[in-house]
Amino acid sequence: MKQEIPYKIYLEEQEMPKQWYNVRADMKKKPSPLLNPATLNPITLKELSGIFCEELARQELDDSTPYFDIPDEIRDFYRMYRPSPLVRAYCLEKKLDTPAHIYYKFEGNNTSGSHKLNSAIAQAYYAKKQGLKGVTTETGAGQWGTALSMACSYFDLDCQVYMVKCSYEQKPFRREVMRTYGAKVTPSPSMHTEVGRQINAEFPGTTGSLGCAISEAVEAAMTQEGYRYVLGSVLSQVLLHQSIIGLETKTALEKYGIKADMIIGCAGGGSNLGGLISPFAGDMLRGKADYEIIAVEPASCPSLTRGVYAYDFCDTGKVCPLSKMYTLGSSFIPSANHAGGLRYHGMSATVSELYDQGLLTARSVEQTEVFKAAETFARVEGILPAPESSHAIKVAIDEAVKCKETGEVKNIVFGLTGTGYFDMMAYQKYNDGQMSDYVPSDEELKTAFAKLPRTKE
Amino acid sequence: MKQEIPYKIYLEEQEMPKQWYNVRADMKKKPSPLLNPATLNPITLKELSGIFCEELARQELDDSTPYFDIPDEIRDFYRMYRPSPLVRAYCLEKKLDTPAHIYYKFEGNNTSGSHKLNSAIAQAYYAKKQGLKGVTTETGAGQWGTALSMACSYFDLDCQVYMVKCSYEQKPFRREVMRTYGAKVTPSPSMHTEVGRQINAEFPGTTGSLGCAISEAVEAAMTQEGYRYVLGSVLSQVLLHQSIIGLETKTALEKYGIKADMIIGCAGGGSNLGGLISPFAGDMLRGKADYEIIAVEPASCPSLTRGVYAYDFCDTGKVCPLSKMYTLGSSFIPSANHAGGLRYHGMSATVSELYDQGLLTARSVEQTEVFKAAETFARVEGILPAPESSHAIKVAIDEAVKCKETGEVKNIVFGLTGTGYFDMMAYQKYNDGQMSDYVPSDEELKTAFAKLPRTKE
Numbered sequence: 001m002k003q004e005i006p007y008k009i010y011l012e013e014q015e016m017p018k019q020w021y022n023v024r025a026d027m028k029k030k031p032s033p034l035l036n037p038a039t040l041n042p043i044t045l046k047e048l049s050g051i052f053c054e055e056l057a058r059q060e061l062d063d064s065t066p067y068f069d070i071p072d073e074i075r076d077f078y079r080m081y082r083p084s085p086l087v088r089a090y091c092l093e094k095k096l097d098t099p100a101h102i103y104y105k106f107e108g109n110n111t112s113g114s115h116k117l118n119s120a121i122a123q124a125y126y127a128k129k130q131g132l133k134g135v136t137t138e139t140g141a142g143q144w145g146t147a148l149s150m151a152c153s154y155f156d157l158d159c160q161v162y163m164v165k166c167s168y169e170q171k172p173f174r175r176e177v178m179r180t181y182g183a184k185v186t187p188s189p190s191m192h193t194e195v196g197r198q199i200n201a202e203f204p205g206t207t208g209s210l211g212c213a214i215s216e217a218v219e220a221a222m223t224q225e226g227y228r229y230v231l232g233s234v235l236s237q238v239l240l241h242q243s244i245i246g247l248e249t250k251t252a253l254e255k256y257g258i259k260a261d262m263i264i265g266c267a268g269g270g271s272n273l274g275g276l277i278s279p280f281a282g283d284m285l286r287g288k289a290d291y292e293i294i295a296v297e298p299a300s301c302p303s304l305t306r307g308v309y310a311y312d313f314c315d316t317g318k319v320c321p322l323s324k325m326y327t328l329g330s331s332f333i334p335s336a337n338h339a340g341g342l343r344y345h346g347m348s349a350t351v352s353e354l355y356d357q358g359l360l361t362a363r364s365v366e367q368t369e370v371f372k373a374a375e376t377f378a379r380v381e382g383i384l385p386a387p388e389s390s391h392a393i394k395v396a397i398d399e400a401v402k403c404k405e406t407g408e409v410k411n412i413v414f415g416l417t418g419t420g421y422f423d424m425m426a427y428q429k430y431n432d433g434q435m436s437d438y439v440p441s442d443e444e445l446k447t448a449f450a451k452l453p454r455t456k457e
Numbered sequence: 458m459k460q461e462i463p464y465k466i467y468l469e470e471q472e473m474p475k476q477w478y479n480v481r482a483d484m485k486k487k488p489s490p491l492l493n494p495a496t497l498n499p500i501t502l503k504e505l506s507g508i509f510c511e512e513l514a515r516q517e518l519d520d521s522t523p524y525f526d527i528p529d530e531i532r533d534f535y536r537m538y539r540p541s542p543l544v545r546a547y548c549l550e551k552k553l554d555t556p557a558h559i560y561y562k563f564e565g566n567n568t569s570g571s572h573k574l575n576s577a578i579a580q581a582y583y584a585k586k587q588g589l590k591g592v593t594t595e596t597g598a599g600q601w602g603t604a605l606s607m608a609c610s611y612f613d614l615d616c617q618v619y620m621v622k623c624s625y626e627q628k629p630f631r632r633e634v635m636r637t638y639g640a641k642v643t644p645s646p647s648m649h650t651e652v653g654r655q656i657n658a659e660f661p662g663t664t665g666s667l668g669c670a671i672s673e674a675v676e677a678a679m680t681q682e683g684y685r686y687v688l689g690s691v692l693s694q695v696l697l698h699q700s701i702i703g704l705e706t707k708t709a710l711e712k713y714g715i716k717a718d719m720i721i722g723c724a725g726g727g728s729n730l731g732g733l734i735s736p737f738a739g740d741m742l743r744g745k746a747d748y749e750i751i752a753v754e755p756a757s758c759p760s761l762t763r764g765v766y767a768y769d770f771c772d773t774g775k776v777c778p779l780s781k782m783y784t785l786g787s788s789f790i791p792s793a794n795h796a797g798g799l800r801y802h803g804m805s806a807t808v809s810e811l812y813d814q815g816l817l818t819a820r821s822v823e824q825t826e827v828f829k830a831a832e833t834f835a836r837v838e839g840i841l842p843a844p845e846s847s848h849a850i851k852v853a854i855d856e857a858v859k860c861k862e863t864g865e866v867k868n869i870v871f872g873l874t875g876t877g878y879f880d881m882m883a884y885q886k887y888n889d890g891q892m893s894d895y896v897p898s899d900e901e902l903k904t905a906f907a908k909l910p911r912t913k914e
Contacts, residue, residue, distance in 0.1 A: 176882075179884075180835060182836070383567075
């Protein structure tokens with residue numbers, strides 16, 4: 001195998017992006033504004049700054065500035081694990097016997113094991129700069145909590161993590177990574193907060209959801225002096241920070257004169273997908289290029305493919321601002337049989353709006369076929385992928401196989417968000433042939449939709 | 458922080474070594490030959506080829522050829538995860554406030570989580586080339602077994618792993634990684650082999666040792682048609698393959714005009730240490746340069762610092778060839794409280810001979826202080842290190858702190874062999890303040906020494 005394109009394209013440090021890209025600035029029709037849950041009016045900077053750090057609240061509300069400088073302190077931290085490689089999947093191509101060229105942007109080469117660190121370090125930086133004592137957050141699969149605990153440890157901030165109970169139990173080792181970085185980890189719903197006690201009373205024995213954990217973390221932030229809440233997905237500020245994934249990918253492709261035909265990302269709350277596609281969607285919005293962008297979500301939590309586009313609460317406890325998004329309803333709790341992340345009921349407002357405008361399509365896939373794709377990928381590419389990332393692998397493989405049938409030489413780029421080293425219980429289920437699939441019934445979704453809030457829009 | 462030397466030095470693919478380096482070729486006094494356990498005479502190629510693949514047996518016995526071409530198929534595989542970065546530990550330097558420059562060669566960015574993959578893929582390749590059905594092996598902490606299962610999966614070979622029982626129980630998720638790559642994993646000592654049954658009868662309830670597991674794997678290889686045994690450490694062939702670590706390190710340092718003053722590696726069987734130091738020791742043997750080389754071993758299994766230099770069995774069952782090495786005696790079984798790898802009773806013959814000739818020094822460290830160093834490193838450098846690798850971190854930190862006291866600007870290079878993602882039970886013990894240390898008594902060692910075999914030398 002001799003080729004001009006290396007197995008791994010690493011940018012030089014000086015080629016790393018110096019600014020994040022805010023795709024909203026190039027959208028003619030903007031994502032709808034966040035609403036204050038008390039008044040249902042668009043939330044103000046002052047109101048939002050009670051929950052988030054001020055600079056992050058500012059980034060959240062700014063839909064017109066296209067580029068934000070990345071502070072030097074954050075760029076220094078990025079240099080510890082970035083630039084991440086854009087990998088040409090030569091071995092997978094060979095295994096599939098496809099004419100397609102497959103590339104993946106691998107974000108798992110850091111201890112948090114995923115792309116989450118890109119935003120965690122930014123949020124910790126702004127919290128520190130504001131003179132806060134600490135931050136609170138929720139975590140599902142544990143990747144965001146791990147990332148945030150690493151970031152807080154770096155800036156010497158207190159870090160309090162509410163971890164979705166089923167993940168807390170399925171992934172005990174994640175908790176220890178967080179503790180090694182000095183974080184305090186509480187299974188959610190807990191009895192530490194008012195909202196946690198309410199949820200436990202209403203749904204005894206619940207295994208929790210991201211929505212519940214968010215409510216607890218927000219309450220914890222608002223009831224402690226010198227604390228703010230931070231969130232690892234969904235928000236526009238997170239997509240802004242995660243744009244570094246897409247910017248690096250684009251630079252790496254351009255460096256080797258590669259034109260992507262198709263860009264594929266897994267989608268839970270939309271942080272990875274939004275970050276990966278932002279600069280490419282920006283090209284499309286400016287009429288500079290065209291790409292086929294595909295969001296891949298689990299069939300057990302299908303917000304884009306089966307949700308409605310409406311204002312909804314971001315959390316179960318209804319303490320967060322409302323966001324207009326593709327949603328299954330904040331009362332929807334995905335089946336406990338679903339392995340790992342991508343359990344969120346809604347989708348980032350920006351990704352939702354891009355989807356509504358037709359800039360991307362979406363597919364839902366069942367988890368057994370996702371793990372099959374993960375196994376195939378692991379065995380030839382040498383990386384054991386996270387279940388979340390494997391949703392993107394599944395569709396990338398499907399598309400590469402289609403290319404074999406049609407003979408098309410497409411350039412397929414997908415986001416490999418992380419590694420599955422802390423997901424071995426799910427792999428064990430798959431290895432033992434005991435993994436099952438779950439697709440919510442129409443009735444189940446209808447019940448959740450009926451509880452959506454009524455807003456002016 | 459502005460500097461010319463990047464955080465991570467990545468070689469280009471074309472700068473990757475095309476040959477492995479065999480340090481024995483440059484040694485005037487060679488390591489003593491392996492002995493046939495039945496005759497106590499130097500083992501022949503024909504005899505050794507009954508245990509190992511023929512090409513690997515040839516590499517094992519060749520102490521005069523300085524360079525071996527790396528076959529293209531292996532180089533293709535290397536390109537999936539190599540070159541590994543040489544990282545400048547800017548953040549650690551800042552934390553320690555030391556004038557020293559600290560570099561680490563990071564081998565953990567692959568799913569096996571360690572450097573073991575470098576030799577696993579070579580051994581699987583030669584097994585495949587010889588037309589074998591499969592290979593058997595032992596694994597301690599599970600890194601070698603994981604690496605071998607990845608390599609066998611790539612070349613479609615059957616892979617049977619005997620895993621030291623205490624690791625099998627402490628690290629259940631490693632087993633699932635191996636299974637995901639299609640390997641069969643058996644806790645050792647097992648009841649599947651004659652030697653396993655004997656060891657279980659003699660030491661009921663034993664948590665096993667590498668020595669036991671080796672004996673079982675060798676027996677399994679010799680009693681199945683089309684199988685050979687492979688070993689992840691100790692052997693000269695393994696050091697040959699692992700020389701890629703040192704060769705890349707040397708190239709990266711030279712590329713930036715850096716002269717290493719001190720090279721530090723953790724030492725269990727010697728695979729990482731031997732690979733890392735080979736080209737540097739070669740320079741010293743040829744009188745071209747001088748380095749301070751330090752091997753770091755656990756105080757609970759101190760073969761270099763408290764062992765004797767003598768012929769010994771490589772395994773508990775005494776089925777393997779005998780090797781002259783620094784050893785605690787093949788009957789020595791490290792305390793079960795010792796976390797993870799570096800549990801081997803002896804040291805690579807090559808490293809032992811280099812040590813005996815004074816080319817390197819050795820230090821032993823206790824595990825609580827090792828985990829403290831690991832925590833410090835993780836929090837500032839963002840990588841959660843393997844307990845094994847953390848032995849090297851501990852001494853690198855000690856040396857950097859000495860530089861602070863003396864004002865010396867030393868270039869300290871150490872090997873960061875892997876990540877600790879599958880060692881969270883050990884980290885949990887440390888996080889809970891429940892980690893303890895164990896140092897074998899003189900009496901304990903004396904008992905083990907008394908059982909050393911009597912050879913002519």
